[in-house]
Amino acid sequence: MQQLLYRIQFANDETAFEELYRAQAFRLFQFAFAFVRSKETAEEIVNDVFLKLWQNRGRIDQIKNLSVYLYVAVKNTASNYLRKKVTTDELAVDHFYLSPDPESMLVTTELRKKIAQSIDTLPPRCKLIFKLVKEDGLSATEVAEILDISYKTVTTQLTIALKKLEELLRPSLQEYKIRV
Structure with a gap:
């Protein structure tokens, strides 16, 4: 993971960024969906978070724990969306997948x-x-x-x-x- 982040920050490596996105996006989507209960909005939130990460890639080394950072960013973006939304729905997690083992x-x-x-x-x-x-x-x-x-x-x-x-x-x- 550290090598991937290094390539993103110092080499502006879009392939490394896409690899990071593919590895993290689905879990973050499920997390966002738990708040906003809209597939399109959850996708938009995750994409916005990754866009901001790419735009601020020069400071990636300042992030202590990337996973926590991404979840917090998704939570904050979803919260901001819900504050702007006129009607507030009850927050619930509708998608839960048991991981196969x-x-x-x-x-x-x-x-x-x-x-x-x-x-x-x-x-x-x-x-x-x-x-x-x-x-x-x-x-x-x-x-x-x-x-x-x-x-x-x-x-x-x-x-x-x-x-x-x-x-x-x-x-x-x-x-x-x-x-x-």
Whole structure:
């Protein structure tokens, strides 16, 4: 990643920038969509953030953690959009994708559907934190920084999400003889 950022900053390497965009854009799109609930607007927000990054590429080395920087920039851009929007919709995360791994590939389609439905029942903030930690692989500290909340709030929300999911999924998991 550092080599990629070096090429962007010091060589104005558009290919390296496109590579960075391809690696980060989809997760940032999902994050933006959680706020604005519009595919086009979420895409526009992500593109605006990357455009600003390209325009300010000479200062990339001043960014401590690029992933956190991009999430915060998307959150701020989405917040600005929502402030300007006349009607305010309830913020919710409608898109949650379970990342495939060998274990989840063995789980039946029915169980995956129950998992997705259970995740969908989480309160919006709890669901967003769960997604950022479990799907996007961010640490609790990074999520706290991105959402501008305390580390303790993140860990509490994550604990609530896991307990609720365990409670909701216990009957299904026992049916499939998966130990909780």
